[in-house]
Amino acid sequence: MKRPLYVAGAGAVTPAGLSARQTIAAIRASLSAFEEVPLAKPFGAPQVVARVPAHRRLHRSDGEWLVNMAARAINEALGTVDPAVAVATVLLVTPPESFRNHPAFEEIPARDFLAAIIERTGRKFHPASRAIDGGAAASLGLIEQALNLMEEQGVAQVLLGGVDSLVNDADLARLGQAGRLRGANAQGLVPGEAAVFVRLMRGPGREPMVAAIHGVGLSQETDTVLSERYSQGRAMLGALRYAVNGSGPSEPDIDFVISNGNGERYQGLEMLITRPRFYRTRRELMATAYPAMTVGDIGAASGALTLMLAADSFRDDYAPGAVAMCEVTSESGLRAAAVMVGASRV
Template sequence: MKQPLYVSGAGAVTAAGLNARQTLAAIRASLSAFEEKILSEPFGAVQIVARIPTHYQLRQTDGQWLVNMAARAIGEALQSGTRAAGSTAILLTPPEGFRNHPAYGDIAPQSFLAAVTSATGEKFHAASRALDGGAAASIGLLERAAELMEQNGVQQVLLGGVDSFINEADLARLGRAGRLKGVDNAQGLVPGEAAAFIRLTCEPDEPARFHAAIQGVGVAREKDSVLSDRYSQGRALLSALRDAVNGSGLPEGDINFVVSNSNGERYSGWEQLIARPRFYRTRREVLPTAYPAMTIGDIGAAGGALALMLAADSLLKDYAPGPTAVCEVASETGLRAAAIVARVPRR
């Protein structure tokens, strides 16, 4: 990256909390938001999920539910600062198109961003965009966020995503592939739902002693995705990690911990087992790693922003094991991304 981006605020709604503060506290405390859901197909089957507790009127349709989640998280992120919505661009990652998410039966993909911004009651900068690509796409949009603030008169960017796997289409798809966690599959994912956004600025907003700065980004495409019939050899994840470190100017040995959106599937465990020893070459007794999915399940397209949010919060509130983190983020379709987040002193 040409210049660092600062994580100056955040907003979230997850099964563990209805705002960023509650969500981060639950993850930090290693709480679980898991519960059992009775499925209609196959009838009477039980599935572990991480579902947001809410009034049924907010879930009248899948599309409206995603819009409500995103609007709530965006509003919180915007209110964490004082800059106007008109000078704020939104970069949003909705559910991936290949999934045929039921939300798109209510709201066409090309109309999704407009529906979200309308629900906030604010008018955002015309440079706002929605991009398909899942959790890793959020990390890939960091470079775009920097460009917007350099060239387009944008003062800040709200970067994030919204998603839910708790719908009949995704549950059926994941069930057929044997990817759901259950009594007969310990290495499966727990379907979750969330919206998560971080507020990015080119300069720190507050005169604090330390700030959380994103200093390097790497993105690559894995040909052997979880949707294929092969296990990943970790090539794309390794490439993304190397590019992120090279872009940050920091050596690999300076990385103190990892935040990963790994969801507990055998596939992701295998990928990390192969990729990490090839990248983390400095001797460590242990490599501390945070897995938000242990608290809130797999939250799909919202996972990238949540990883950045958790890394920044741990650095600023001094519960991180060191001053430098790397976020490792994967999308179902094979996109892999990494970002270096560091605690930096006030200039």
């Protein structure tokens, strides 16, 4: 990255809380939002999931539910601002990955999804706003684009994040058929749902900045969890190396990691291979946070969640060090990494 990009705020709707503060408090307290529900197929079979508590009128359909979650998180992240600032704000959203044929898009076509979210927020945003396929890692991959938008198109700020739900009949059936669900598979994932957005700015203004992103790396893994081969970690290793390939912090400076790891054997083995090849400096302990232990696998929303949690740890001074590495994977194979530093240490 040419220069750091600052995290100024965040908004979230997750199974652990209906705001960023509630979600972060639950993660810090090591609470679990897991519950057991009966499946439609096979009928009545129990399955552990992480659902957002909400009135049924907000969840009349899968599409409406994603739009409602996203709008709430976006409005929280944006806060109370002058309408002119909102119009100069770009919204970059990662929805559920296209290969999943998410049932939300049966009601709201993917091409209309962003417009539906913007309409639900009741605000107007910059015309450069986009919805980008690619899942959780795509959120981090858009950070450099966010910086370019602010420098070249006069954008005031960028809201970056995602919305997703794996708690639907289609995804549950797909994951169950592949033997990837927690239950029959002790190392399976817990399907979750959430919307998480972070507010990015170029530098300190009238409001305090929370944390700075100094470097981002992005790479595509060919041996995905959807293939018949285990990953050798080449893409994640490339993303990590690229993230520190600049004037910011380097590998020896990294004090802790925030990962969107979901507990699956596939991802555990991938990181078992990757981390010793990247983190070569001797450490007594590499502190690592796994938010999925509280909120489950929240798909496309989990990339922004790692940024939000890292920024909060710097703001409230409970980070185990000065530099964090966010490690994010997408189900379709995209890998991303981002180096973050507390704003007070920049």
